[in-house]
Structure formats: structure tokens, C-alpha cells
Amino acid sequence: MNTPIDLMSAITGPAASGPSDHRWFPPGTHITVRGLTKRFGATTLYENFNLDIPRGQLISIFGPNGCGKSTLINMMSGILPIDGGEVLFDGKALRDTRIGYVFQNYREAMFPWLRAIDNLRYPLKFLKLSKAEKDARVERMIARFDVKIDLHRYPYELSGGQQQMVSIMRALIVDPEVLFMDEPFSALDYEMTLFMREQLQKVFMETRTTTLLVSHDLEEAVHLADKILLLTRKPTHVADYISFDAPRPRDTATLSTPEFVRVKAHSLEVFQREVRKP
Amino acid sequence: MKPSLKEHLLALLAKLAPLWGALVFVALWWIATSLKVIDPILLPSPADSAKALWKGMMGGSLWHDFLRTVTRTLLSFIIAVAIAVPLGIVLGSSDKIYRAVEFIIDFFRSTPASAMFPLFLVLFGVGEKTKIAVAAFGAALVILFNVAYGVMNARKLRQLAARVMGASRIGVLTDVTFWESMPQTFVGMRSGVSLALVIVIVAEMFIGSTDGLGQRVINSQMIFDMPEMYASIFAAGALGYCLNLLFLSIERKFVHWGGK
Ligand SMILES: Nc1ncnc2c1ncn2[C@@H]1O[C@H](COP(=O)(O)OP(=O)(O)OP(=O)(O)O)[C@@H](O)[C@H]1O
Ligand SMILES: [Mg+2]
Numbered sequence: 001m002n003t004p005i006d007l008m009s010a011i012t013g014p015a016a017s018g019p020s021d022h023r024w025f026p027p028g029t030h031i032t033v034r035g036l037t038k039r040f041g042a043t044t045l046y047e048n049f050n051l052d053i054p055r056g057q058l059i060s061i062f063g064p065n066g067c068g069k070s071t072l073i074n075m076m077s078g079i080l081p082i083d084g085g086e087v088l089f090d091g092k093a094l095r096d097t098r099i100g101y102v103f104q105n106y107r108e109a110m111f112p113w114l115r116a117i118d119n120l121r122y123p124l125k126f127l128k129l130s131k132a133e134k135d136a137r138v139e140r141m142i143a144r145f146d147v148k149i150d151l152h153r154y155p156y157e158l159s160g161g162q163q164q165m166v167s168i169m170r171a172l173i174v175d176p177e178v179l180f181m182d183e184p185f186s187a188l189d190y191e192m193t194l195f196m197r198e199q200l201q202k203v204f205m206e207t208r209t210t211t212l213l214v215s216h217d218l219e220e221a222v223h224l225a226d227k228i229l230l231l232t233r234k235p236t237h238v239a240d241y242i243s244f245d246a247p248r249p250r251d252t253a254t255l256s257t258p259e260f261v262r263v264k265a266h267s268l269e270v271f272q273r274e275v276r277k278p
Numbered sequence: 279m280k281p282s283l284k285e286h287l288l289a290l291l292a293k294l295a296p297l298w299g300a301l302v303f304v305a306l307w308w309i310a311t312s313l314k315v316i317d318p319i320l321l322p323s324p325a326d327s328a329k330a331l332w333k334g335m336m337g338g339s340l341w342h343d344f345l346r347t348v349t350r351t352l353l354s355f356i357i358a359v360a361i362a363v364p365l366g367i368v369l370g371s372s373d374k375i376y377r378a379v380e381f382i383i384d385f386f387r388s389t390p391a392s393a394m395f396p397l398f399l400v401l402f403g404v405g406e407k408t409k410i411a412v413a414a415f416g417a418a419l420v421i422l423f424n425v426a427y428g429v430m431n432a433r434k435l436r437q438l439a440a441r442v443m444g445a446s447r448i449g450v451l452t453d454v455t456f457w458e459s460m461p462q463t464f465v466g467m468r469s470g471v472s473l474a475l476v477i478v479i480v481a482e483m484f485i486g487s488t489d490g491l492g493q494r495v496i497n498s499q500m501i502f503d504m505p506e507m508y509a510s511i512f513a514a515g516a517l518g519y520c521l522n523l524l525f526l527s528i529e530r531k532f533v534h535w536g537g538k
Contacts, residue, residue: 079438101442108435112535113457122453126444156535174443 030055030090030210031076031178037084038071044235045071049085051229051238056208060221062267063231063239064275069214072231073180076212077101089177100171100209102181106164110155116166117151123174141169144206145199161192165199172203179211186216197224205248218271222264223250230267232274240270322505331509340494344513347491350406350478351521354413355471362418362470363463366425370459371451376426387423391416391477395485409481416477417470424466428459461536464529471521479514491517 025032031053038046045068053059061069074080076087078094079101089097100123103109110119120141124134142151149162158166164184171179184200185193201224204211215221221228222244230239244263246254254260304324310316311323334340369376369383391412398415402408432455440454482492491514498506529536 077442079442099442101439103435103439105435108433109439111436111439111454111457113460122440123443154535170443 025052026054028054032088032091033076033085034088035085036075036082036087038068038075038080039083046075047235049236049238053210053212054227055210057226058204058211058213058224059227059229060225061212061214061229061231062216062218062221062271063236064233064271067231067233068236069231070182072236073182073212073214077178077180097178098174098176100174100176100179102164102168102171102179102184104183104186106160106167106187107155109167110163112155115152115154116149116158116162119155119166120151120170120173123170127174137173137175141173144172144203145169147199159192161188161196164188164196168196168200168203172207172209175207176209179209181211181213183214183216185220193220200224201249218264218267219255222260222267223254228263228267230270230274233277239274240267242267319502319504322508326505327508327512330505331512334506334509335513340509340513343489343491343494343510344517346489347475347478347482347514348517350410350482350490351413351471351475351517354410354474354478355417355467357410357414358417358421358470358474359467361414362421362466363425366422366463366466367429367451367456367459369422370426370429371455373430376430383419383423383426387419391473392480395481399485404486408485409478409487412481413474413477417474420473421463421466421470424469425459425463428462428466429455431462432458460533461529464525464533468522468525468529471525472518475514475518475521 029052031051033049033051033053036046036049036051037044049072061072063069071080075082076094077099087094110116111122114122117138121134121138124137127134129137145165145168147162147165149158149165151166155163155166164187168181168184171181185196188196197220204224213221213224215224225244228240228242228244230242231237232239242263244259246257246259307321307324311318311321331340335344369379394412394415395408398408398412402411436454436458437450440450445453478490479492479495481487482490482494483496487493491510494510495507495514498504498510
């Protein structure tokens with residue numbers, strides 16, 4: 001699905017200029033963040049921030065408390081305005097891009113006046129699809145998550161995990177080009193968290209949607225990611241951007257592989273160095 | 279385990295608890311009249327009042343007056359809702375507009391609607407229109423205030439969620455903000471309909487009326503037909519009570535997610 005575009009950027013991207021160029025991006029890049037600037041009052045959170053997100057990969061974002069993880073994906077997804085710079089998706093602006101966003105607070109992100117199924121259907125309203133196509137999408141989404149949820153209930157009648165599941169399905173139903181998730185599992189209990197990580201990974205393997213996942217759990221961040229983006233304290237920069245190439249599906253055995261242990265240890269080291277900086 | 283007979287009885291007693299208060303009230307009333315503590319002309323016995331209520335409602339003219347008052351109240355309420363809900367949504371969704379008119383709304387909301395009668399009499403003349411206009415005015419301000427408040431306090435996250443899924447500004451308003459304001463809107467509608475009833479009754483008393491519960495209360499008082507007067511008062515009380523109950527049950531059904 002993405003090969004033609006990959007080829008394109010492979011030909012035109014790097015050949016045209018070198019890595020020192022502001023516009024340069026490596027082949028296979030999906031999202032480019034260039035010169036991003038964000039201030040809150042007198043404090044500068046981001047200043048000339050650059051980032052490349054490769055296509056079809058799951059990127060975990062990890063960093064100190066309040067370093068701007070949420071702010072970063074909120075700016076990318078258009079929830080927060082940016083003060084400078086640009087974010088492009090395949091060279092397109094956000095308004096020409098289909099995105100999905102999963103909020104941490106599922107209770108407040110669902111619409112309690114709609115049944116779960118109508119919550120799920122809601123974003124389809126903004127796509128130009130026939131009724132039959134919409135129904136087919138809903139069916140497909142329900143089949144993809146083989147969880148038994150009575151979707152004719154209202155969100156508040158579902159468990160937290162089920163609500164977040166519906167919320168993820170709602171983000172995916174538009175077949176987004178990019179999926180944003182801000183600590184999606186942090187309000188769930190441990191058992192549910194493990195189950196949801198597994199579900200997320202399964203769906204990711206099927207769809208290969210470029211995904212940005214903010215996580216405050218380093219183990220989770222590494223376990224799910226193709227790349228881990230480590231951020232510094234503010235003013236925020238990229239502290240490190242590490243690849244983790246373990247084959248999928250990854251399970252609990254992955255957690256004890258030398259590669260996992262190495263990447264996690266390295267990430268922790270970078271993180272601690274950042275936190276301890278005066 | 280099946281609940282025992284005793285538990286059944288206790289549950290029944292608990293359910294009937296509100297009835298006890300009413301029974302005690304009627305008993306005290308009855309004792310007061312039979313001991314002639316209060317002049318029987320001023321306070322007729324519960325039986326006489328009940329008879330007047332029954333006779334009046336069953337084919338008597340009280341039923342007709344009752345319906346007139348209901349009609350006026352509901353009509354003014356509907357007008358109030360039609361004006362106040364859309365206006366409240368607009369006001370609440372714009373900080374600037376709201377701040378500009380907050381004082382005016384708050385001022386008129388605090389002005390007793392009865393003080394507006396003379397003004398409305400001048401505007402609408404002595405007749406049906408004035409009663410309904412004043413009641414609608416009073417109710418609309420209460421509803422407006424509550425709707426605007428509900429809109430302003432809508433969860434920002436839900437609006438963002440709709441936004442990020444592709445809703446336009448108007449879309450966010452109709453798909454999220456409108457629903458978010460519902461619980462508060464219902465609070466406003468309940469107070470609004472109560473207020474409309476109060477104003478309609480007062481208007482029926484003092485603004486050339488030939489029917490309605492308010493006019494009936496005043497008339498029976500003037501001819502000293504006390505059972506009739508108490509019957510009308512009870513009819514008005516029952517009306518207010520039932521309206522509140524009706525709105526509460528609609529609210530519970532409609533705003534099913536409230537408080538969850
Ligand atoms: N609306 C705002 N006004 C002022 N400051 C803000 C605002 N939003 C965020 N900030 C500040 O920007 C910084 C980054 O916030 P952000 O929520 O993005 O951090 P985060 O990395 O997601 O934190 P957490 O680990 O708590 O989720 C914080 O220091 C916060 O105080
Ligand atoms: Mg955050």
C-alpha cells in the first residue's frame with residue numbers, strides 16, 4: 001500500500017539534498033515536523049523542533065513529566081495551535097489528512113448520549129460514504145476487535161477497558177493515515193492494560209497505521225514501539241530516537257530478549273540523565 | 279433467599295412514608311376544624327374542601343379553570359423554550375457576547391416578573407397576550423441563564439474529540455455542546471415552568487380574567503366561599519407538583535447519562 005510513495009521519496013528526497021538541509025527527510029518518512037515552536041506565556045516549550053516519523057511504524061513518546069509529550073501530539077493533531085513551524089503528512093497539511101485520536105480520559109471522550117455503536121459510527125458522518133459502506137466499516141471494525149462488547153449499551157454502562165476499546169475503534173474506523181494516542185491505557189487496571197496492548201499490537205500489525213503513542217510506562221513504550229522518541233525537559237528537544245526491531249507479534253517473551261533489555265536500559269539511562277540535569 | 283413477610287411489610291411501610299405526613303396534616307386540620315380552634319368560615323373541614331374539589335373537577339367549572347391555567351402555563355413555557363434555548367446556546371458559546379449581556383440577564387432575572395405587569399399591559403393590552411407574555415418572559419430568562427451556563431461548562435474534551443474527528447464549529451455545537459448543556463437546560467426548564475405557573479396564576483388574579491385558577495381563588499375569596507377557595511388552591515398545588523414530577527421524569531428519561 002505504501003510502496004509507491006516510499007519509492008517516490010527514495011528517489012526524490014535524499015537525492016535532492018543532504019541531511020543538513022532543513023527540508024531533507026529520509027526515505028519512507030510519513031510525517032515531517034519542521035521548526036516547531038510553542039510557547040505558553042513566557043515559557044518556551046518547543047523551539048525549532050524537528051522530527052521525522054517513518055511511515056507505518058509505531059512510535060512511542062517518552063519523557064519527563066510535563067516535558068510536552070501531550071502538547072507535541074496535540075499540535076500535530078491540530079488540537080493545539082502552533083506558534084511557529086509546520087507539520088506535514090506526506091507533504092500535505094493536516095486538514096487534508098485523516099487522523100484518529102485516542103484520549104487518555106475515555107470517560108470524557110465518549111459521547112454518553114449516544115450508544116456505543118453510534119459513538120463508533122460518529123466519525124463516519126464526516127466521510128463521504130454510502131450508508132452501506134458505513135455499515136460495512138462498522139462491521140469490519142467489530143470483527144477486527146474480537147471482543148464481546150454489547151455495543152447497544154451506553155458508554156457509561158461499559159467497563160473502562162471496554163470504553164477505551166470503543167474509543168480506539170472509533171479512532172480507527174475512518175481508516176486514519178495517522179493514529180495519535182495519549183497514554184491510552186493509563187486509566188485502566190493492569191490486566192486490562194495488558195489485554196489492550198495486545199489488541200493494539202494486533203490491529204497495528206493488520207493496518208500498519210503510522211501511530212504515535214505517548215506512554216509513561218517505559219516497558220510499554222519499548223515493547224510496542226518500532227522507534228522510541230525520548231524527549232528532554234523543557235525547552236524540549238529530542239534526547240534520543242531509538243529503533244527497536246524485534247519481530248511482531250511481541251509477547252511477554254520479548255521482554256526478556258537481550259535486545260529489549262538493551263534498548264530499555266539505554267532509554268532509561270537517557271531518561272535519567274535528562275531528569276537529573278540541573 | 280426470599281424476603282420474609284416482615285421485610286415485605288417494612289418495605290411497604292417505607293414506601294408509604296410520604297403518605298404518613300399527609301395523613302397527619304389532614305388529621306390536624308380535621309381536629310382544628312372539629313374543635314373550632316379556627317373560625318369554620320375561614321377554615322372549612324377537610325371533607326367540605328375535598329367535596330368542593332371533587333365536584334369542581336368532575337364536570338364542575340373548576341376543571342375548566344384548571345385546563346385554562348394549564349394551557350396558559352404550557353403555552354408560555356413553550357414560547358420561553360423556543361426563544362431561550364437557541365439564544366442560550368449562542369450566548370454560552372461566545373465568551374464575549376455572554377460577558378456583554380450577563381449583567382442585563384442577571385438583572386432582569388432578579389427583577390420580580392410581577393413588576394413587569396404594567397409594562398406588558400401597555401405593550402399587549404388587557405387580555406390573554408399579556409398573561410402569556412409575562413410568564414414567557416420570566417420563564418425565558420431562567421431558562422436562558424441555565425442553558426448559557428450549561429453551554430459554557432460543556433466538557434472541553436468532548437468538543438475537542440468532535441473537532442479532531444472532523445466536526446465543524448457548528449457541528450461541535452449541535453453534536454456536543456447542545457447535548458452537554460442538556461442537564462443544566464432541564465434544570466432551567468423545571469424552574470421555568472414553575473415560574474410560568476406562578477406568574478400565570480398571579481396574572482389571572484389581577485389582570486381582567488374570566489377564568490383560570492388564579493381568578494377562581496380570588497373570586498371565591500371575595501364571596502367567602504372558602505371550600506371553593508381551598509379546592510382551587512389545592513388544584514393549583516397539584517398542578518405545580520405534577521408539572522415538576524412530569525419534568526423530572528422526562529429529564530430522567532432524556533438525560534439518562536446525567537451524573538454518570
Ligand atoms: N494551556 C496551557 N497553559 C500553560 N501551560 C501549559 C498549558 N498546557 C501545557 N502547559 C505546560 O506545558 C508543559 C507541557 O505540558 P504537557 O501536558 O504537554 O506535558 P506532558 O509531557 O504530556 O506531561 P505529562 O507527563 O504530565 O502528561 C507543562 O509544563 C505544562 O505546565
Ligand atoms: Mg500528557
